[in-house]
Amino acid sequence: MSRGVSRITLQDVAREAGVSLATADRVLNGRAGVRGATADRVRDAVARLGYRPNLAAARLARGETYRFCFVLPAGANVFMRMLAEQVANTANWLATNNAYIDTLRVDVFAPETLASALEGLIGRYDGVAVVALDHPRVRAAIDDLTASGIAVVTLVSDVPSSHRLHYVGIDNIAAGRTAGTLIGRFTAGRRGAVGLIVGTPALRDHAERQFGFTQVLAGEYPALKVLAAQESLDEDERTEAIASRLLREAPDLVALYNVGAGNRGIAAAISAANRASDLIFIGHDLTEDTSRFLLRGVMDAVINQDAGHQSRSAARVLLSHCAGEPLLSEQERIRIDIFLRDNLP
Amino acid sequence: MSRGVSRITLQDVAREAGVSLATADRVLNGRAGVRGATADRVRDAVARLGYRPNLAAARLARGETYRFCFVLPAGANVFMRMLAEQVANTANWLATNNAYIDTLRVDVFAPETLASALEGLIGRYDGVAVVALDHPRVRAAIDDLTASGIAVVTLVSDVPSSHRLHYVGIDNIAAGRTAGTLIGRFTAGRRGAVGLIVGTPALRDHAERQFGFTQVLAGEYPALKVLAAQESLDEDERTEAIASRLLREAPDLVALYNVGAGNRGIAAAISAANRASDLIFIGHDLTEDTSRFLLRGVMDAVINQDAGHQSRSAARVLLSHCAGEPLLSEQERIRIDIFLRDNLP
DNA sequence: CGTTTTCTGATGTCCGAACCTCAGAATGAA
DNA sequence: TTCATTCTGAGGTTCGGACATCAGAAAACG
Structure with a gap:
């Protein structure tokens, strides 16, 4: 609270360097018209005094406002609803920082729709965060946005070959591997089949998780046989049907890994078959449902990517890029969270 | 970057409410001299326009600077060194936000020393973050600081009965339970003894972890017998000696849980005994050492509390408290991270 | 009704940096 | 030495809110 502790201002730097405020300002803001020797004196003074711009x-002086658009999937699975909620919170925070967020919901499974929605943002925003489908049309749209000077970050699902500024999300291969290791260890050396349910292999994150998972199980847990992946389209009814069928048709089923959404359906199937206590079930995304399933012992672990963190991180990356402010990169790494019954928030 | 998008300022609110800027300002800053009815009109206008102060x-207008002191343990175990490093990073960030951090290193095991160090901070700082020992003397010192108007947050280790503003850290009972569940599941139904090593039961966090751990093992894994806890004082040589002795004297040892630091010693003992592949070893704090142990299979899981997050969180809590700014409480929850070989950062 | 008290408006300064202009100084080239 | 071309200094304005002062208006009071 003290007003006594005097900050070092650009004034002080100018005085220390023996130049005027205007010159110091020219050096720090990279404006032309300063001799090299003079500029060095200013930079020296900055270093000597440890000047940090306020x-x-x-x-305030820049007086700019920034407009960001968050493009989220329209299909409302629980995780995406949570993400949308967190984006709203983030918007609330950004509003005190001269930045505004619009949210756009599009059918992310339709590359054409997504791509043209993205192209429609050109000129209207300073930054875009998008839950992207990895498809050539979408990649081209992202590159167009970037080329038009808009900062683009991919959120949750990446398009690595594009010119996006940054990917905010987890390493999904590693997430799949993590699930594999957990199932391998939790099944405790038992021999048997492992069911694998994916939303759709068209989503890069699902495909990557599946890859990492099978890689670990095939390589390190030979006693476990991964059954052919079943597509659920992230719908509860379909996951329930798939899980029921697996439970029925594979009598040696020891574990289930659900790569996408729809855990509720699986939990229902497991409970119906009375297999909660011996079947290992691991899925993604901590929600009200999945934490309940953990507490009841229906699920054994949940792998999570924090929606709030991702939303804030995307906003910070966009904001600091647009405002030319430094970024604490370490803070922007999204963790692969493992939740057991015991470390629930 | 647009200058076109006009923010809503207090001017707009005043106009909307049909009052002067001065009156609007009086209402928002809680200054006296405004009739109730007028104040309501202003508040209505704020709500209608969705005004958010810049x-x-x-x-800038407040023009205050804040001085914080981070009190860290002098005994330099790896985690504390990492924490100190992160505090330095945080200081760097705070410097652009009118806030300054001093770091003070004291012997945290000596309550008298810690308490008098804390009392010495009165009048010199606006906020204090302290890795606290839960001891009446220390609690009294924290309460004195609070009474003198200094915001105090406890960091890593809490003093719940004190008047500290906030605790930045994990729920250590839950962390211990998490370790218990992991060991229970990873030992795969085997019967045997589990070694338990603590730094010192005088540290609240160690005691709590131990409590949570034994609670889970006793309650849910009757096949595992937890041996009497051994004190290591967080030193590598002592943990190595303890681990070696346990390996020697308990032939049915199936797992080791290290509550504190000194994982290097344990890893050495396990490797020497050639038990890396079958003995489950779980410890705390992700460091260069422990990630290497995970990759090599000497450790099976590491439970972590992110030092960077804790440091930043403490700074944010102090800053927002002193500046009277809102806090995103969700962002300040410190997670109990579980790291396996597969989800290392 | 006048008078006191309580409100309200008008106006200003300040915070520190960004960005601008213009005059004058220093420097280089001819 | 002169003239053109860089540099540099001095000064101002702006951003939006915090905080202060003072005059005048409205309300409360006797």
């Missing part, structure tokens, strides 16, 4: 003052 | 402008 962020608040800089922002 | 954080940057507010900070």
Whole structure:
């Protein structure tokens, strides 16, 4: 609270360097018209005094506002609903920082729709965060946005070959591997079949998780045989049907891994078959449902990517890029969270 | 980057409410001299327009600087060194936000020393973050700080009965339970003894982890017998000696849980005994060492509390408290991270 | 009704940096 | 030495809110 502790301002730097405020300002903002020797003196003074520009003052002086668009899938599975909620929170926070978020919901499974929605953002926003489908049309749209000077970050699901500025999300191969290791260890050396349910292999994150999972099980747990992946389209009814069928038709089923959404259906099937206590069931995304399933012992582990963190991180990356402010990259790494019954938030 | 999108300022609110800027300002800053009816009109206008004060402008106008002190243990175990490093990073970030951090290293095991160090901070800081020992003397010192108007947060290890503003850290009972469940499941139904090593039961976090751990093992894994806890004082040589002795004297040892630091010693003992592949070893704090142990299969899981997150969180809590700014409480929850070989950062 | 008290408006300064202009100084080239 | 071309200094304005002062208006009071 003290007003006594005097900050070092650009004034002080100028005085220390023996130049005027204007010159110091020219050097720090990279404006032309300063001799090299003079510029060095200023930079020396900055280093000597440990000058740090006052962020608040800089922002105020710049007086810019930033408009961001978050493009989220229209299909409302629970995780995406949570993400949308967190984006709303983030918007609330950004509003005090001269930045505004619009949310756009599009059918992410339709590459054409997504791509043209993205192209429609050109000129209207300074930054875009998108839950992207990895498809050539979408990649081209992202590159167009980037080329038009809009900062683009991919959210949750990446398009690595595009020119996006940053990917905010987890390493899904590693997430799949993590699920594999957990199932391998939790099945405790038993021999048997493992059911694998994916939303759709068209989503890069699902495909990657599946890859990492089978890689670990095939390589390190030969006693476990992974059954052919079943597509659920992330729908509860379909996951329930699939899980019921697996439970019926594979009598040696020891574990289930659900790569996508629809855990409720699986939990229902497991409970109906009375297999909660001996069947290992691992899925993604901590929700009200999945935490309940963990507590009841229907699920054994949940692998999570924090929706709030991802939303805030995307906003921070966009904001700091647009405002030319430094970024704490370490803070922007999204963790692969493992939740057991015991470490629920 | 647009300058076109006009923010809503207090001017707009005043106009909308049909009052002057001065009156609107009086209402928002809780200054006296405004009739109730008028104040309501202003508040209505705020709500109608969705006015959000510009954080940057507010900070600049307030023109205050904040001084924080981070009190860390002098005994340099790896985690604490990492924490100190992260505090330095945080200081770097805070410097652009009118806030300064000093770091003080004291012997945290000596309650008298810690308490008097804390009392010495009165009047010199606006906020204090302290890795606290739960001891009456220390609690009293924290309460004195609080009473003198200094915001105090406990970091990593809490003093729940004190008047600290906030605890930045994990639920250590839950962390111990998590370790218990992991060991229970990873031992795969085997019968045998489990070694338990603590730094010192004087540290609240160690005691709590031990409690949670034994609670789970006793309650849910009757095949595992937890041996009497051994004190290591967080030193590698002592943990190595303890682990070696356990390996020697308990032939049915199936798992080891290290509550504190000193994982390097345990890893050495396990490797020497050639038990890396069958003995389950779980410890805390992700470091260069423990990630290597995970990759090599010497350790099976590491439970972590992110030092960077804790440091930033403490700073944010102190800053927002002192500056009277809102806090995103969700962002300040420290997770109990579980790391396997597969989800290492 | 006048008078006191309580409100309200007008106006200003300040915070620190970004960005601008213009005059004058220093420097280089001819 | 002169003239053109860089540099540099001095000064101002702006951003939006915090905080202060003072005059005048409205309300409360006797």
